[in-house]
Amino acid sequence: MRITIIGYGMAGARLADNLRGSGASITVIGAEKHPAYNRILLSNVVAGSMTPDDVLLHSPDWPRDNGIDLRLGVAAAEILPAEHRVVLTDGSTVDYDALVLATGSTPWIPPTDGLIEDGVLAPGVVAFRDLDDCRQIVNQAKDFGPVAVLGGGLLGLEAARGLAGRGCAVTVVHPVGHLMERQLDPAGGHVLARVLGAKGIEFRLGQLATKYLPGKGLLLDDGSVVAAGLVVVSAGARPSTELAEAAGLAVDRGVIIDDLLATSAPDVYAIGDCATHPGTVSGLVQPAWEQAAVLARRLTGEDIRYTGTPVVTRLKTRDVDLAAMGEVHVEPHDRDAEVVRLEDPSRGRYTKLVLRDDRVTGAIVLGAPDVAAAVTQLHDRGTPAPADRMALLLGRAMPAGETTDPGTLPASALICRCNTVDKGRLVGAWHAGARSFDALVSTTLAGTGCGGCRDSVCALSRWLAEQDPVTEPEKLGCNAT
16 A cells, blocks of 8 residues: 655654554655654753754654655645645655645744745744744844744743743733633633743733834834844644645645545545644644544554544643643633632642533643643543542542552553653553663653653653562652652
8 A cells, every 4th residue: 555645744754653564655745854853842942951853753764764755855746636646846746545634734924014025034033833943043042132922822932931041031922811812711821921921021912013123123003112133923823735725625724634534535634733623623733643543543454533632732831830621711600510710820820620510621720730630630531520629729639549550550541741652652662671761751752841741751660660670760760759
């Protein structure tokens, strides 16, 4: 079987990994010139805690070692569904039995006067979306001058925190009255602004940037100017659907896919940011990787369907622990739901639970990592919440029947959400030779995103060491008890 994957980002790379050893002939087309990388970790590159090489998903030898026909620096120019053929920008063609679109998304640039000059971003303006963007941001921020970030969503805040950590004076301009409005309610957004403000980030909320002033900064709609030598744009993204539309595929924001991950064209599938499925939220990594896992199994003969991904959003930035999931905008006056909320702005803590029939259907947890771990388990597994809701919000009540013993967890238990690493993968890495905490982290990347799972990885490594008479637990390099 000839499988062609258009796109060598996180979704395409994961699908190719999942298809290794299947006997299929796999061709991957990647427009960028470097290997695939973990986009979740780009904020760490901006912050300086990781290098570009640290976030690569594959080594240069990966294609050869796995029999993959990887074509870097060339893009798909046209899809011919009737002929089962793809035409590339270098004039070559690739025939397929199954075609997978993993084309991702492109940054949305707001219509602020001056941001775009002659069809490209003006000098001093950089989008925050890919590895090359990170390099530009780091290079231009070396003089520690003032930086303006357009966008107070997830990526914008991660970029702002990374730049502030480098010593830059950072101002975030956001048109909505509170931060991360998709994942947070107003109260949670205001507490988050207070937390980040204490780390040197200023905010101009509920204001529009009307004009970019090169070398000066941004003119806002109230007539004030935000001084900035560099403007970082992180105002959202749009699915890359041009190829699909030109080929006549059905598109509604993204390429429309069903539970088989199939598009409207025969033998053409789509996964990741470019796809639209009713059971998931686009633009996040976890659904893309779950879609890649399901599609790999389907393409190798299994009868399996993708029914959606419950998403937990985490802000992956230093010294800030935030998790949001499900119904976050339900308010206490909603008679169909139970809403419990605890606010402690001066200490940077905010927790909110939304429950229906004793099940957690939504939550915001800021500044309380132990609470976030317990609530996430309840949300993911659909188990009843403890009757003492306040004890849960204070981190004093674990889910009923829950245990922290790693030995009782199934292999499919997700340990690291940022990098979609389950217990089975960590155990496999251990038996393959990664017999320390640091080795498990470097091999699987578990714990390198938001860092919220590092204690769980540490506990699992200690449990593995206890089963292995050769390894001494005290030499694991972590402090789990």
